[in-house]
Amino acid sequence: MNGSLRTALSTSTAALTLAFGVLVLAEPAYAAEQKGNAQGASTEKTGGSDDTGIYASAKIQYSGSVAKNGSTGNVTSSDINWTPPPCWYAPYLGAKDFKKKMSEEIDSAQNTPGMGGTAGTAIGELQRHYEDDYGWTDTPGYKDYNVEKDGEGMFWAGVENPNEPDVLKRSSCNDIPFWVDNGEAPPPQYEEAINPEILAGLAYQHMELPDTEVTLAPEATTKVNLPTWAWLDKAVFDEVQATAAVNFPGLNIQATTTAKPVSLKLEPGTKDADTYPTSGECTISADGSIGEPYAKGKSDETPPCGLRYLRSSGDGTYKLRATITWEITWTGTGNPGPTRLPDGTFGSTQSIKVQEIQSVNR
Structure with a gap:
């Protein structure tokens, strides 16, 4: 994203709501509720599609000795410089579904009274990026939301860790959604893309240890x-x-x-x-x-x-x-x-x- 667009987005509450409130996932990408006791595995779906064919975000499923209902466990790291991941990037929507959602949100924003100036410019640039193959310095553009590749990959988006108390850290995975082909790794600049090491940190955060009454x-x-x-x-x-x-x-x-x-x-x-x-x-x-x-x-x-x-x-x-x-x-x-x-x-x-x-x- 170039500096002018990033500035435009950061100076407009409405544009932020569109680009980072809608596109960056607001819901945690893990099973929202643990089933059974703390020793049991969650049984919530971890992906797939509903009756309308719209994909849900990739969910993280916890099992073993974990806290209930997605809350943090009771273990504390002895290293004050180490913390669980505050956010990450994960699969979000297929091309057709992403186009549908984005088009609706962009149309709504453009028809909002007073949506002009910096905010209007930011939304227009965002639309060109996904519709007209308009690329920024560090992000390639897409022609018609990549619908020709629907089923061959997913748009990935940022996910906030709801258990991270620092709002700035929690919202730091704020790059706009990007495409990843099935079976391929995300581009290297997305260091926070979900991976086994990030999952290990989240398992650490949710781990429930036994009482230590001697x-x-x-x-x-x-x-x-x-x-x-x-x-x-x-x-x-x-x-x-x-x-x-x-x-x-x-x-x-x-x-x-x-x-x-x-x-x-x-x-x-x-x-x-x-x-x-x-x-x-x-x-x-x-x-x-x-x-x-x-x-x-x-x-x-x-x-x-x-x-x-x-x-x-x-x-x-x-x-x-x-x-x-x-x-x-x-x-x-x-x-x-x-x-x-x-x-x-x-x-x-x-x-x-x-x-x-x-x-x-x-």
Whole structure:
């Protein structure tokens, strides 16, 4: 798109509504509702056509351990510089359907009172681009909306990630729709075109990890200076997987993101406490468990994973926070991997009451 047209579009609310509100998809390109529980796969259609023959946008379907209803999961990236994709480009409409939609929108805009000047020029340039093979510096034009190639490819358009809080990032895939032949890759300048790596990031974003409530001995209530043992059993705590896939005419790709627990961090909720080990980081054992269960006769031993409170909590409680670090990788179409993604963390808080040891005076 040349500078003058880009300026024209950016200076007219009406033109923006046409070019970027209608053509750039406003609806998320993934299954809007997860079916069943968080462990179940979505059953929503991922593409195809309805009774009128108009294609729906390529939808992303999630399965595995994912949050319900398309919401974000509970895992947090340990890398503050890494975020899930805020937007991407995906198949939108076939040539005939795109022509129908565009023609209706352009006619409506041109007949809107006051649609002149900069806005009118922008709409006219847009119409020439798709009807008269008018190309801009970085985008080839199309003759009659490419209808001679209908069925041989799709117009692709930008899709916003509805879970991205930054509106500027979310709306940054704002190039006007472009044509891609079936089985061909989008032009290289569209780095945000949907691909397995983007799907892996979205699977990461929607992944639902299990609660991290650790087993404690003693439970809930402990004594000052008494070691408290903490552990997580492998049977309750194992790898978690989430998959994101696109199955659409000419585009079938998927990515599976796997989270593997690697360590547990204990934060006692007060400075008046010691942790075991001193760092508070309990690493995973060879059998996949974390820490060691308490057994009778170990009261005088130092737990491999645990803590010791040095002061009573009085009438209240301390908030013990247990956070698991997960090693996250992905595999997918064209990537047998696994390929590392930033580690993820997820924690929960437990209330711990600490009492003084009562002495008996004789």
